[in-house]
Amino acid sequence: QVQLVESGGDSVQAGGSLTLSCRTSGHTPRSNCMAWFRQVPGQEREGIAWINFASVTDYADSVKGRFTISEDNTKTTLYLQMNNLTPEDTAMYYCARRDSIFCSFFPSDFRVWGQGTQVTISS
Numbered sequence: 001q002v003q004l005v006e007s008g009g010d011s012v013q014a015g016g017s018l019t020l021s022c023r024t025s026g027h028t029p030r031s032n033c034m035a036w037f038r039q040v041p042g043q044e045r046e047g048i049a050w051i052n053f054a055s056v057t058d059y060a061d062s063v064k065g066r067f068t069i070s071e072d073n074t075k076t077t078l079y080l081q082m083n084n085l086t087p088e089d090t091a092m093y094y095c096a097r098r099d100s101i102f103c104s105f106f107p108s109d110f111r112v113w114g115q116g117t118q119v120t121i122s123s
Helices: none
Strands: 004-006 011-013 016-027 033-039 048-053 057-059 067-070 077-082 091-098 118-122
Touching: 004 011, 004 091, 016 033, 016 091, 033 067, 033 077, 048 067, 057 067, 077 091
Parallel strands: 011 118
Antiparallel strands: 004 016, 016 077, 033 048, 033 091, 048 057, 067 077, 091 118
16 A cells, blocks of 8 residues: 655745655655645645656646655655745645646645644745
């Protein structure tokens, strides 16, 4: 059974940077689509970045130009490099996996989720 475990969440000041990691275990090969989502209590889960089997990426407008999604050479660890963070980036961040060649930002398209890692940005 596939498991996803996020790490790297922290509390930093606005303008700072963080790198989140998501380690995949329990199944190979890599899924065709991996993504990062975030959620603020009381709000819907928001898709912010995805990467597909061909390493094509896409980003939500809210993070475009500041966040970078990538993976290691073994394709077992997913990363999210976050720069120029603002208080609006405060959320629980989740990685997710979809076994499809089509990536999306819709949470309902993803079957496997990590437990989340908290990011808190202070002004």
